[in-house]
Amino acid sequence: MEDIPRDRLTGPLRRGAVKKHVAAIHVSGKLTLLQRKLSNVLLLNAYDTITSQSRHQIDARTLCLMIGYNSNDMDTLKASLRGLAETVAEWDMLDEEGRQEWGVSSLLSYAKLKGGVCEYAYSPALAEKLHDPKVFALINLNIQRRFTSGHALALYENCYRFVRTGSTGWWSLDIFRRLMGVADSPYYETFKHLNAKIIKPAVAEVNKTSNIVVTPEVRKMGRSVTDIRFRINENPQLAILDLDDGEGLRNSPVYARLRALGVSDRLARQWMGQHGEDFVRAKMDYVAGQGGVTNPVGYLTRALQEDYGAGDAAPVSPRNPAPATATSPRARRLARVRELSQARTPTQRDADKRLFLTRLEGAQREDFERHGWMSALNADAIVAFWEDLSPGAFDEAE
CATH class of the missing domain: 1.10.10.10 (Winged helix-like DNA-binding domain superfamily/Winged helix DNA-binding domain)
Known part of the structure; x- marks a missing residue:
C-alpha cells in the first residue's frame, strides 16, 4: 500500500492531545464481517483523495476479490453496499478550538454499480473525520x-x-x-x-x-x-x-544493498514490492558488472524498467542512462504493463496480482510470485490479462 500516507499514523500521540482528538466514531446497527471489510477497502481506496474528490471509483471485481466475495456475486455486493448506505455513523468530540462537536452521517452517501465499476461517496463531514488519523486509524x-x-x-x-x-x-x-x-x-x-x-x-x-x-x-x-x-x-x-511500515523489507539484504547504492527508503521498498527481491538483485548484479557506472541509481532504474540482461533490451551506456533508442516488442509490452499497474491504486494493484495468481499453477505461479508482472514464463498471459482489463492498451506497444 505504498501510496497510503502511513507516516501520519506512526508518530506517537501526546497524552495531552488524546482526550481532545481521539474519539470513537460510533456505528449504529450490526455490520457483518464482510461489510466491515468492505467499508475498510472502500476507505483505503479513497483515502488519498477523500477530502478533495466528491466521489470515488474501484473495479467491482477488484472490490469483490479484496473482501472475499465471489467476483461474479454482484447480488451480495449490492446488499452489502446497501447496508453501508443504511448504516449511521455518529461522532461526539471536541474540535481544534475545544468546542463540542456532534455529528451524524450515513457511512456512504451513495453507491452505484455501472459497467463493472463501483462508484461511491462519503458526506463531506464524515470524509473529514475519516481522513484525520487522530480520529480514525487505517x-x-x-x-x-x-x-x-x-x-x-x-x-x-x-x-x-x-x-x-x-x-x-x-x-x-x-x-x-x-x-x-x-x-x-x-x-x-x-x-x-x-x-x-x-x-x-x-x-x-x-x-x-x-x-x-x-x-x-x-x-x-x-x-x-x-x-x-x-x-x-x-x-x-x-x-x-x-x-x-516496511519493516519486513527493510530487513532484507537486497534492501541494504539498495540503500548503500543511494536509493531512497521509499523507492527501495517500492522496487522490491513491485519487482520481487530476486529480480532487483539480478539487476543490481548486472549494473555492478558493467564497470565505470557514474550514476548507478539512474542506470539501475533503467535496468529495472527495460529488463536489462534479459537478452532483448538494448542497454544504454552505463555512463549515460538515457532511454534506449531501440527496444524489442517484448520490452515495450513489459513497460506498458508497468505503466498500467502503476496507474492503479494500491488496493487495486494488490487485487490484480491475487486475481492473476488464481490462474497460475506450478512453475508459472512460482515465477510470478518471484518476479511479479515481469515474469518471463507468464509474459503472454500477463499481456492477455491486462488487455482484458484495458482493451487496446497495447496497441501502441505493438
Whole structure:
C-alpha cells in the first residue's frame, strides 16, 4: 500500500492531545464481517483523495476479490453496499478550538454499480473525520483478511487507533455494545453473556490474528460492571504483518544493498514490492558488472524498467542512462504493463496480482510470485490479462 500516507499514523500521540482528538466514531446497527471489510477497502481506496474528490471509483471485481466475495456475486455486493448506505455513523468530540462537536452521517452517501465499476461517496463531514488519523486509524488489508469474526474485527478497529497511547480509555458498557454492534440485543445487556460470547472470543482472535495484543480491564460500581477498557501492546510475533511500515523489507539484504547504492527508503521498498527481491538483485548484479557506472541509481532504474540482461533490451551506456533508442516488442509490452499497474491504486494493484495468481499453477505461479508482472514464463498471459482489463492498451506497444 505504498501510496497510503502511513507516516501520519506512526508518530506517537501526546497524552495531552488524546482526550481532545481521539474519539470513537460510533456505528449504529450490526455490520457483518464482510461489510466491515468492505467499508475498510472502500476507505483505503479513497483515502488519498477523500477530502478533495466528491466521489470515488474501484473495479467491482477488484472490490469483490479484496473482501472475499465471489467476483461474479454482484447480488451480495449490492446488499452489502446497501447496508453501508443504511448504516449511521455518529461522532461526539471536541474540535481544534475545544468546542463540542456532534455529528451524524450515513457511512456512504451513495453507491452505484455501472459497467463493472463501483462508484461511491462519503458526506463531506464524515470524509473529514475519516481522513484525520487522530480520529480514525487505517486498517491494513493484509491483517484484515485474516479475521473470521466480525466482533473481533470491530474490536481490532476500535483498539488499533489507540496503539500509540497504550489504552482505549474507559468506555461505558452501552458505548462498547454499540461499537460491537450488539446494542439492540437484550441478551448482551448482561455482562456475563457479553463477556462470554463477545469479549473473550474477540480478544482471543485479535491477539492470535493481528499485530496488537489487547487486555480487557473492567470498572465496577458495587458488584456490577459499568465500564471497560483495553490495554494495547504491539504483538512482536505478528508485527511483520503490518506491511505498510516496511519493516519486513527493510530487513532484507537486497534492501541494504539498495540503500548503500543511494536509493531512497521509499523507492527501495517500492522496487522490491513491485519487482520481487530476486529480480532487483539480478539487476543490481548486472549494473555492478558493467564497470565505470557514474550514476548507478539512474542506470539501475533503467535496468529495472527495460529488463536489462534479459537478452532483448538494448542497454544504454552505463555512463549515460538515457532511454534506449531501440527496444524489442517484448520490452515495450513489459513497460506498458508497468505503466498500467502503476496507474492503479494500491488496493487495486494488490487485487490484480491475487486475481492473476488464481490462474497460475506450478512453475508459472512460482515465477510470478518471484518476479511479479515481469515474469518471463507468464509474459503472454500477463499481456492477455491486462488487455482484458484495458482493451487496446497495447496497441501502441505493438
